[in-house]
Amino acid sequence: MKRDIKSMDVPALEAYFKSMDERPFRAGQVFKWLHTGVKTFDEMTNLSEKLREKLDSEFFITVPELIEKQVSKLDGTIKYLWRTMDANAIESVVMEYAHGNTVCISTQVGCRMGCAFCASTLGGLVRNLAPSEMLDQVLYSQRDAGKKISNVVLMGIGEPLDNFDNVIRFLQILNHPVGINIGARHITLSTCGLPDNIDKLGDYGIQLTLALSLHAPDDETRSRLVPANQGVGVGALIAACERYFEKTGRRVSFEYAMIDGVNDSPHQANLLAEKIRETGGHLNLILLNSVSERDLKPSGNIEAFTKILKQKGINYTIRRSLGGDIDAACGQLRKKALNDKE
Numbered sequence: 001m002k003r004d005i006k007s008m009d010v011p012a013l014e015a016y017f018k019s020m021d022e023r024p025f026r027a028g029q030v031f032k033w034l035h036t037g038v039k040t041f042d043e044m045t046n047l048s049e050k051l052r053e054k055l056d057s058e059f060f061i062t063v064p065e066l067i068e069k070q071v072s073k074l075d076g077t078i079k080y081l082w083r084t085m086d087a088n089a090i091e092s093v094v095m096e097y098a099h100g101n102t103v104c105i106s107t108q109v110g111c112r113m114g115c116a117f118c119a120s121t122l123g124g125l126v127r128n129l130a131p132s133e134m135l136d137q138v139l140y141s142q143r144d145a146g147k148k149i150s151n152v153v154l155m156g157i158g159e160p161l162d163n164f165d166n167v168i169r170f171l172q173i174l175n176h177p178v179g180i181n182i183g184a185r186h187i188t189l190s191t192c193g194l195p196d197n198i199d200k201l202g203d204y205g206i207q208l209t210l211a212l213s214l215h216a217p218d219d220e221t222r223s224r225l226v227p228a229n230q231g232v233g234v235g236a237l238i239a240a241c242e243r244y245f246e247k248t249g250r251r252v253s254f255e256y257a258m259i260d261g262v263n264d265s266p267h268q269a270n271l272l273a274e275k276i277r278e279t280g281g282h283l284n285l286i287l288l289n290s291v292s293e294r295d296l297k298p299s300g301n302i303e304a305f306t307k308i309l310k311q312k313g314i315n316y317t318i319r320r321s322l323g324g325d326i327d328a329a330c331g332q333l334r335k336k337a338l339n340d341k342e
């Protein structure tokens with residue numbers, strides 16, 4: 001069985017070359033080549049033919065194939081649908097912001113978290129993505145879009161903390177000075193909240209921004225919207241966010257999709273303010289993207305809701321929605337392609 005070389009970080013490559021009695025600087029050379037998007041070892045022209053053949057006999061290089069691309073006429077947002085080597089479809093989105101170009105990447109094929117408003121979880125989890133497949137979304141989106149990517153958000157399909165080891169290795173590869181070199185402060189990881197893994201992530205001390213998809217301040221509503229809340233609870237999650245801050249010095253930010261008649265009452269605004277005030281974390285309000293399979297509607301109460309937050313001194317932003325014309329809520333592009341195939 002050949003191994004996936006793009007999923008190896010620099011120390012792993014160094015260990016490999018050492019075991020081959022090759023000079024350790026080969027690791028940096030190969031790592032650099034992989035980041036140029038080479039598809040074969042033959043393209044690595046500063047390695048001997050013998051070494052290229054040896055690598056080719058032991059490793060493969062992942063190459064995603066572009067299935068579909070949609071470009072927004074409104075704001076230039078680009079949605080990509082890629083085919084992995086085992087014919088799964090994964091989605092990435094490139095967005096332009098004042099602070100730079102951002103790519104939103106998927107971390108799993110499908111998702112098993114079962115959130116009530118999310119299109120990505122409808123077919124369940126197919127498999128985890130390898131570090132190489134997360135990296136490819138950055139490399140190939142950047143190359144196709146012809147725009148330098150400066151920020152990466154792990155907010156596409158999948159739950160990053162449910163694919164913990166691969167996500168950590170991907171972050172280490174993404175961060176490496178010889179590779180694409182995106183600093184941790186330019187990376188955001190969004191989670192539906194798995195407190196044990198929030199603790200584990202905190203132990204690495206990586207300076208990324210952790211975003212918690214909170215969506216409700218009370219357990220009854222949150223457990224209905226985000227099943228992973230069952231047996232955990234908002235209190236335990238907020239406590240995990242506070243520990244994360246203590247370990248990393250980085251405040252957690254909160255995401256809250258406003259849903260009509262579900263999580264947008266004055267009582268919930270007050271409770272939300274009470275729960276997150278102590279954390280000092282920023283609140284991102286998002287208007288729910290309607291998903292055709294789901295019977296949930298975007299809230300019409302944002303004004304009354306935010307008035308209460310303001311009174312309580314909570315810092316919030318109403319997130320601008322990009323790519324409205326190519327839209328379909330999170331994960332719908334892949335879903336549409338799957339439906340077409342059926």
Ligand code: SAH
Pocket residue numbers: 113115117118119154155156157158159160190191192193212213255257286287288289290291329330
């Ligand atoms: N599993 C991770 C990351 C993927 S989802 C998480 O749960 O955070 C990225 C963000 O999009 C999450 O905040 C998620 O709750 C939100 N989201 C999913 N479906 C949505 C929808 N229909 N409308 C608005 N936000 C949605």
